[in-house]
Amino acid sequence: MTAAPLLDVQNLEKSYSIGRTGLFSKRSLKVLHDVSFSVAPGEVLGLVGESGSGKSTIGRAILRLIDSQSDVMRFGGQDLNSISTVQMRSLRKEMQIIFQDPYASLNPRKTIRAVLSEALDAHGLHKGAARGPRLIELVTLVGLDPSFLDRRPHEFSGGQRQRIGIARALAVEPSFIVCDEAVSALDVSIQAQILNLLADLRAKTGVSLLFISHDLSVVRYISDRVMVLYLGRVMEVGPADQVHFSPKHPYTAALVSAEPSLHRESRRIRLTGEIPSPLALPSGCIFRSRCPYAQPACAETVPPLQTAGDQHQSACLRTDIL
């Protein structure tokens, strides 16, 4: 992956204001701290972390569905931080999103034809006579029958709806798709079908994915690289198999070992304590309050991401443990 990155993000931060403390001052809750990463053309970057770690926030910030602050946010050579609204609208064709909940992500009042047409209309694609064939092409691409076009979402199963959501994202031929827990709500046998579909589409169209999931095995299978997030900070990032099979950060190690698996050999690493409230984060290493290896020094400095192998980085002060 030496090509110029398709997406480059440096020091992404996001705060939500939560209530007021005085008449004019607001209390704010910082949910992303200093997140930096890049995605190469055709690459799948996996994003894992527990709920509330900020995975979805990152995806929405990149798509500019929510406001955020960053030093650099470039997509395909364009600076997203200074882009005009008009330019952003045409750039939306390049960046799409697939959602977690196949039931909430489709407008219950629209037929599948209308759902897909909205995508094409938004960018004036395949107008007139070209529309029909394109719609058929799209539903066939995601493995559905063209006769489904004139039905409404409630007539479909979760897996079929998820395919429609994928077809909607693909309709405008994007070069980048955020998959936010795109397979999490599906049953295993359907989940495997959708994962294979995404892998095929990636191979066929060269689309890049930001693949968000809390399921580490799914992320390992589909991603080239994996980034691990804890309370809005990057803990570890590296090639998928390396992060999964030889994690360098105690948090990743704990996550992997907590995964239920059919054949467990290694002992589970027990984390003590609960995830701290985002309003009262520990000083120094954010993972300190649950880390089995924590030392007094961990309370002093925020560990920076350090090289821990080929393309592999980890944010832990102790390099002697894993």
Place this chain on the structure above:
Amino acid sequence: MMSARNFPKRMLLPSVLLAALIIIPFSAPLITAEDPIKIAVRYRLAAPDLQHWLGRDEFGRDRLARVLHGGQVSLTVAFVATTIAFIIGTFFGLIGAYFRGPSEFITSRLSDIVLCFPPILLALLVVTLFGPGAGTLVAVLSVLYFPTFARITFSEALRVTSLDFVEASRALGTPSRRIVLGTILPNIAGPLSVQYSLTAAAAITIESGLSFLGLGVVPPAPSWGQMIRGARQFMNQDPLGIMIPCAALVLTIYAINFFCDRLRDTLDPKGASGSGMDEVSKPLALADAPAIRDPNVVAVINKLRLETTRFGTPAAVIEDVSLTLRANECTALVGESGSGKSLSSLALMGLLPGAIRQASGTLQLRRKTGEVVDLGFLDARTLENIRGNDIAMIFQEPMTSLNPIHKISDQMIEAIQAHRPMSKSDARAHAIQLLKRVGMNDAERRIDSYPDQMSGGMRQRVMIGMALTCEPRLLIADEPTTALDVTIQAEIIELLQTLRQDQGNGLSLLFITHNLGVVADIADRVAVMYSGQIVEEGPANQILRDPHHPYTRALIESMPSSHEGLHSTDGDRLPAISGTPPLPSARPSGCAFRDRCPIAMPTCAEIRPVLYPSADGERAVRCLRAPEAPAGLMKNHQTEAA
């Protein structure tokens, strides 16, 4: 929008009724030639006759003409005002909800200010300023009602705006105007139409009220309020006079409400909500089952069959399900969504939804007293007593089962006192003890927190603690860890493990999940369900290591965690099975898994496999090609067919 052909049937009656009520007043000249304001004092309060069907009023004016012409005024004022209020209010609400920021401020503040005024006071103020009359009435009523529309639109639109499909439209770059009008507005049409009906009805009432007070329509012009005002003085002599405008009012309001109710149901894309789905149907037992002998067995489900008539003809949602639940043992029930896992467990609780009927089979339970009961024969009170005392249940999302506005302590104390007579302080002590048992540190302090002050894992611990209140013998856990993070899930599983090993009188755990990894962690025995049937059953380690049913095999194979060597970028694909599980009404003949089974044979379409037990009786498989299936079943059949 809606062509005549697919005009929904249930809209017919209300539409006709409403149309009639609107058309009739406006076709007054066709019905009666009488002048509504022509005074004939000679005939005051005359009784109905052939010329004047409803008689005459205190000035001798024809009542029929007055009620019809009055209806014109009342209806026009009400509908024009409501429509203006609707348009203005919806506009502000949508703008506020979609763009947030300053427009949200304007919408909500403006509405708040108007809502602060008592409606009648506001009306009086305006009327005094501008003088009475229909125009003033319209203005007053629109100002009065637009904030309600703004508020409802605002909150509903806020809800819809946060749904994924709106976000998807934004991600596609659809212009804001089109998102607001084409996506958000249709999705809030239901509540808005109900509000429209309520408002129109209220506007008619207020119009009448103001006219009654002499502040609305100016006499001699007729309006229903005016008529009531006039007839009131002669109520004793002539009750008909006051009944006519009142009846007109009531009928109109009823027709509008009726219409809007039906409209809301029709606008719901899923059609009207199913009828009676949430009632609890009483299970009925058809056969006597042999009593449970083994004292270690807590509950036995035998050949359970549950039916629904949702698909027209009765279809079995659960077919031939048998399970034996033993003390200190964990049985896992796995399967995909819709396979019938939850229904099987609800049957044990006597909590089947109303649309589901127990067609055959038995459900037996050994109570703590040692008595064996047949759950199908019990009355509602005994069942209630059994729930919580002998069987307890925990669910996937603890937040929905805990009341957010009460402290944990109050909810636990109430639950304890419901089953055990004890003082409040004893109950509290017991609750703290339970919380400690489920691994909550600092339980004395945290028992006084509210549910939303706890993490999902802690809430699930609270739920488990509450379930243990009466030391049940059977604990049913329906996907209790699905909503939790893996690290928290691991802790909850560990907790359930200890509980089942500890409990003196032997807790049996029925664990429902779709995650085979969790099964490996917790279960002693596992039953795999597919399309309402158990397809494989036996010791968990045996079945997960060496599955005999092609479906169990497929489930294991399609998990990415079963393939640590596979990677999508290397061109590897997961061994997925194609297709989706069939609906209960559309199961294939023969084996229900046939159309997805990779090793199906022609015979599989002809013989409906039963659960074939293994030689040692430890496990059973519902597959004609499994090693357990009687030898020669396939061959005999083929020769038979030949």
